Amino acid sequence: MDSRLDARKVAAAVGRGLVRRRELSIFVVCVAAAVYFAITGSGFTTTENYHTIAQYVAPWIIIAAGEVMLLICGQIDLSAGFVFTLAPFLLTSFTGDGLPLLLALVCAVAVSGLVGVVNGLIHTLFNVASFIVTLGMAFFLEGMSLIASNAQPEAAPTGGWVARAFGQAHWAELIWALVIVAAMQILLSTTRFGVNTQAVGSNPVGAAEAGIRINRIKIVNFALCSALAGFGGILDGIRVGSFDPTNGGNETMFLAVASAVIGGTALMGGSGTIIGALLGALLLGIVYDGFNLTGVNANAFDVVLGIAIIAAMLLNVYLGMLRRKADR
Numbered sequence: 001m002d003s004r005l006d007a008r009k010v011a012a013a014v015g016r017g018l019v020r021r022r023e024l025s026i027f028v029v030c031v032a033a034a035v036y037f038a039i040t041g042s043g044f045t046t047t048e049n050y051h052t053i054a055q056y057v058a059p060w061i062i063i064a065a066g067e068v069m070l071l072i073c074g075q076i077d078l079s080a081g082f083v084f085t086l087a088p089f090l091l092t093s094f095t096g097d098g099l100p101l102l103l104a105l106v107c108a109v110a111v112s113g114l115v116g117v118v119n120g121l122i123h124t125l126f127n128v129a130s131f132i133v134t135l136g137m138a139f140f141l142e143g144m145s146l147i148a149s150n151a152q153p154e155a156a157p158t159g160g161w162v163a164r165a166f167g168q169a170h171w172a173e174l175i176w177a178l179v180i181v182a183a184m185q186i187l188l189s190t191t192r193f194g195v196n197t198q199a200v201g202s203n204p205v206g207a208a209e210a211g212i213r214i215n216r217i218k219i220v221n222f223a224l225c226s227a228l229a230g231f232g233g234i235l236d237g238i239r240v241g242s243f244d245p246t247n248g249g250n251e252t253m254f255l256a257v258a259s260a261v262i263g264g265t266a267l268m269g270g271s272g273t274i275i276g277a278l279l280g281a282l283l284l285g286i287v288y289d290g291f292n293l294t295g296v297n298a299n300a301f302d303v304v305l306g307i308a309i310i311a312a313m314l315l316n317v318y319l320g321m322l323r324r325k326a327d328r
Contacts, residue, residue: 025315026263026279033283037290044293054174055239057285059084059248061177062232063256064263064277065184066225071260072188073200073221074269075130077119080229081253082141087112087230088156088243089148101162105234112230113223115141120219130222142249149245156238167238176235178278180228185274197221201269258305259284262312283308 037044063080070077087108094104115137122133157163167173188194199207200217208214237243256277263280265272287308288301 023264023273023276023279026276026283026312030279030283030286033286033290037286037293041290041293044290049289049293051170053282053285053289054171056288057259057281058173058177059232059236059252060255060259060281060284061278062180062235063225063229063252064259064281065180065274066221066228067256068260068263068265068272068274068277069184069188069197069221070130070225071201071257071265071267072269072272073197073218074204075123075218075221076134076257076267077116077222077225077229078131078134078250078253079115079119079137079141080134080225080256081248081250082138082145083112083115083226083229084233084236084248084252085245086141086145086148087233088237089145089154089245090230091157091234091237092154092243093148095157101157101160105162105166108234109227109231113227115230116222116224116226117219119226120215120222123222124215124218138250138253145245149243151245153242153244156241156243158238158241163238167235168241173235173239176231181274181278188274193217193220198270201266202271255284255305256281258309262308264312267313280312 034044043049063084067077067080090108090111091101091104094107095101099107119130119133119137122128123130156167158168165172166176188197196207196212196217199210199212200214204214233248236247240247259281260272260277261267261280262283263273263276263278265276284305287304291297291301291304
């Protein structure tokens, strides 16, 4: 009898955790997926395969960290994947002008951030939907990437501590992704800016009446998203050893947004976590890698991705209802 009561208490505690901490449900699914592929796919539990998964998910995590902030305040950036593509060529342009690699990297990330500022200004000053603004910017940046690169890949910088620290070292890209997740989660959860971002997404009228500068919050988040996308593109290019004008783009952007949504960020704004986006990206990486190891057609990944996004949205709605009931 006591063991049954203890089991019920444990189940009730887990249930409360699933309701209150949206990341916990995604974590459980990640563990279940990893266990499944570890059993069914040979080579899944090797260090080399873990590194392969890290290579998949690190760019998605970095861009998703910025997309989460935008989604929370009710916006989206469809151009982030093309900032990811263009930033490495900005880096080579600056190094070609004689700047040291580290300074060139800082300048490239700064220019990437300016793209977000332009997106934010157009959205806030002219009241154009962020979907339309960033869609147009995406086409513009795609063309600029092809022009800057002459539609040809370029060799990434190699050698020296800067190249090793910013992508060339074995786990460098993943380490940067985790550092960014930690910093952005702290920014979202413990600072006034993070609280204001959530307020802008959940109740913009109330936020304005409370004295929050809504437009400034949006512009800063657009800039953060673009800067992170540019930084991620540089890291990924240095890791690969080549800057490719076909890298990034819509696929990387959509996978980053999918990571955020699967991780519990509401598309309508007002709620979300960076850690959830990390887990969402990890789940996608595990599934994609597991499919490759088990010989499943790669096209099936898109089917799973679509189901996962819809399921995540339905789960968010259901958990939201449970939270409201629990608060009463």
